Amino acid sequence: MTTAFLPALAPNRELLALIGRTPLARITTALPRRHPGFWAKLEGHAVGGMKARAAVSMLLGAEERGELLPGAPVVESTSGTLGIGLAFAGQALGHPVVLVGDTELEPSMRRLLRSHGARLELVDTPAAQGGWQGARLEKLHDLLGRLPGAYWPDQYNNPDNTAGYASLAAELATQLDHLDILVCSVGTGGHSAGIAGPLRRHWPALRLIAVDSTGSTIFGQAAAPRLMRGLGSSIHPRNVAHRVFDEVHWIGPAEAVDTCRRLARGNFVSGGWSTGAVARVAAWAAASHPGAAVATVFPDGPHRYLGSVYDDDFTAAHHLDPRLAAGEPVDIPHPRAAHAGGWARCTTVTDPSAGHPGGQP
Template identity: 35%
Template sequence: MTINFAKPHPSVLRTFSEPMFVNLRPNLTAAKFDLMKFTPAKSIIEDALSSGRLVHGSHVIESSSGTFALALAILCSQFGLHLTLVTGPVSQVVRWRLESLGAKLHVVNQSNLCEGGIQQARLGVLAELLQENPDAFWPKQHTNPLNAASYRPFPTKLLDEGRRFDTLVGTVGSGGSLFGFARVLLEDNPSLKVVAVDHNRSVIFGAKASKITRMCRESFEQVLAMGAGIPMGNVSFQDCDEVHWVPVPKMVQQVHQFHAETGLLVGASSGAALTVAKWHAEREPDRNVLTILPDHGVRYVETLFDPEWLDRWPDDLRVTWDSPQDKESLEDITEGWCRMTWGRKPFEAIAGHPPLPRHAGYNP
């Protein structure tokens, strides 16, 4: 079968797909992506093209406000596909990039839902669009097994070079990157410590924060490409040794400190991963730590790097968190930087109940 689609520029695809490995300290390495979600998006789209599920001119519909949305926009423009995105609030620069690449946006600005929040509201819109466009292709980034599998070449490359790691630290959104890396590294080192990083408003690990900072409450939808208000099918709880919940102000502090130290501009999710990875590297100098930095800072110029925007939360940004508070129960997670041993257990063993039921528009 001959597939009729536009010929993409191969060097463009390679540029977005491959991370740069940066040695930050003698025992700390970062896999720094400019657009991490390009990796699973490329794998999912190319698989659909190869199978004939997508052809030139096909329609792709997905819910995403972050790097997966931008990755899909780039890929669809390269392959001659139509793209509709259901997003939350996005910055002007992100909206300009998405629309200039040909994407059509359905923006959901807020939700009154208590459970699932704006993500569930977006999935409701997504379900309506898929019903109206039954021939459209839905990438299903949160449950598609190609998401995690697409990251295999990167840790494999490190192992082939003779590099070994004792601790892996990464933020969790869809679950693809952290557990995609983890599965490869665990094959080499079953004693690898897998450390997941979440935020205080997320339900992925069943946290029940009774109190959060004002900055977390008011800004997380604008600045975070991690966490979730709904369960994520690609999260491998039984590969997870430890979970950290990092407040947004700490992420912002870390991003600014990292830029001052290295000149590298990264986003809030990278700030969360760096916070935990640096703590582990300092605390355990004999262990080699690998962390994943998922996002470039350019999409945050109107938020994380805008002094007027930051001035909205001066009290929160003055607080310092030098180390996490150890917690014994999910009910104890609060507004600060919290840490809890997970012990490679299923979700039910820690939370006392199964993950929340999947919502409309989220079925695989």
């Protein structure tokens, strides 16, 4: 990439009026067991995607503190979804955006990011420590040294990421009469931390369930190669508020694929890996707690995943047979306990970087 010249952008702040106000859908199809139904906030309908909320919050915060100067470039690591949000925020606020992805990033997502004006740099080898995330961060730091005045939002540790989801919490509080259980996917930790506090102030007895990916280290499991993108992590983001979760579930790719396809066939609304993971757990929660009001957030729609989640050749190549997907979680006694299969659950939540149990705030 030529770093000497990044064209300036004229801000288009009228775009900011398009953020949020996404619909709420009632999900009743069996996933795979029958359940009374749960609510799903369809963030895939948002202009710029769910993470436009966080992206705008991070850039506005940096502008206000003088860390991001007018027209200065923004550089960030992404597996795709935040990249779309940053491309939106860059256009709205007048900042060229440089994104560091990896060669696992779908060709359709690469084209989409570039079509929205983002510069895309790809790494082709996972790091020995930190996997693809580690490799992207190494490349990111190299770019920061070659782009004078560039700003790195650092989505994993930036509290403005979390603050950006206050609007999502406010919308849920308005759209729902009551809420007993909230199910959240966890990657950077931004949206779960950002909505948990406001919603618990609204409904103090709210129970919060985290959904992670098998092979992710966020809640103490050993690192392993991860096929799913958008949830899970090979590092320990500081934005993850371990203390607010009452339990954690780890979902595998076969379970996510089965759920996404069932959603598409039976409820029309669906999405990708994170959507499949949270929907399966939300259906389980609704069935396990009769009479409870359960809600979750579907972070995106299905279009990015037509060549993976919804492609039979892809699932066959990766040995993902939806017919063999786990229909119930296996309970494990501690987050560090090894488990077999594609779905595990633990009611003890710990912060592996601090070594202390989580709990209600």
